[in-house]
Amino acid sequence: MTDGTNGTGWTIGFGSFPFMLSGCSSMQTTPKSLRLQIGLFGRTNVGKSSFLNLVAGQDVAITSPVPGTTTDVVEKSMELLPIGPVVFLDTAGVDDVSALSEKRLQRTAAVFDRADVVVLLVEPDRWTAFEDRVLDEAARRNLPAILVVNKTDVTALSGELCERVRSHAPLAMECSCVEAAGRERYVHAFKERLLRACPEELLRTPALAGDLVPAGGLVVLIVPIDLQAPKGRLILPQVQMIRDVLDNDAAALVVKEREYAALLGRLNRVP
Known part of the structure; x- marks a missing residue:
């Protein structure tokens, strides 16, 4: 898998497929839209x-x-x-x-x-x-x-x-x-x-990635923690993605980008 982040969002791994979700400046507040x-x-x-x-x-x-x-x-x-x-x-x-x-x-x-x-x-x-x-x-x-x-x-x-x-x-x-x-x-x-x-x-809440993940599946969510990240909390798209994965009966592992390779080495299956 190729890592990639946009500084405010996710890189999400499904096997060898990276999925990008852009960030949101409203932290954990649902946008009015x-x-x-x-x-x-x-x-x-x-x-x-x-x-x-x-x-x-x-x-x-x-x-x-x-x-x-x-x-x-x-x-x-x-x-x-x-x-x-x-x-x-x-x-x-x-x-x-x-x-x-x-x-x-x-x-x-x-x-x-x-x-x-x-x-x-x-x-x-x-x-x-x-x-x-x-x-x-x-x-x-x-x-x-x-x-x-x-x-x-x-x-x-x-x-x-x-x-x-x-x-x-x-x-x-x-x-x-x-x-x-x-x-x-x-x-x-x-x-x-x-x-x-x-x-x-x-x-109806639109699916972010849950419709791509089978029930019982495993998803790795890569979170960039940098100087622009809010202190002590995740931003809204990250929280929404975790909830979407859980709502679709899958499991989520959350890591920083530099921990991704080490995490894969500890797993007994490819996420």
């Missing part, structure tokens, strides 16, 4: 930021009874099991009429360009043209849309909203973002709808 992008839309003060905080289990976004508290797109990356890495895009209200509303609405509209899934939050007793616009734009872009009826702890669903929920099932749900005791139930319901909404290819 590899995360499911979830856009949160709705009128001002409908509870978008509260819903984000509910799902995250922490105060990610500022909430207030004053309409228009969210003035720009708030991004929150997290691991949402069993879906995987996601990023929530909390937008300003689609009915913003403040002095800066035009710029805010432009940035809100731009979230459609990034979103893989649209989440529309509404109140139990009010449906307006703004909600129709969000769903129409999602449909035009062929984006799945989840309908979340918030504040059900204080207001009962109107007849119109009941009909909307029925027509949007099974991608509709009710919740109360201030009901701490129900958080687990609401988050579980949201995950279920997210799994239903997303095409399988959006949720």
Whole structure:
């Protein structure tokens, strides 16, 4: 086998075949491009930021009874099991009429360009043209849309909203973002709808090399440790490769480039 590294990645040995994987500057953080992008839309003060905080289990976004508290797109990356890495895009209200509303609405509209899934939050007793616009734009872009009826702890669903929920099932749900005791139930319901909404290819993690390795196989991963390598940790592509090998029921041996020849001499089979 011929050794070769690019200073930030791997040289991976399968018998006599070297495979190169480029590095990543984000260390062990999944890049946003590899995360499911979830856009949160709705009128001002409908509870978008509260819903984000509910799902995250922490105060990610500022909430207030004053309409228009969210003035720009708030991004929150997290691991949402069993879906995987996601990023929530909390937008300003689609009915913003403040002095800066035009710029805010432009940035809100731009979230459609990034979103893989649209989440529309509404109140139990009010449906307006703004909600129709969000769903129409999602449909035009062929984006799945989840309908979340918030504040059900204080207001009962109107007849119109009941009909909307029925027509949007099974991608509709009710919740109360201030009901701490129900958080687990609401988050579980949201995950279920997210799994239903997303095409399988959006949720499937692409194989890095696992599809090249037989179950029970042995892979040697050669890691360059130089002045540019982060101290005390591996970079993201290296961590991902180890996980990919393990997920495909193979074994991984990790060595530095100068230890490769000595390692081969200690093995009773060619990796």
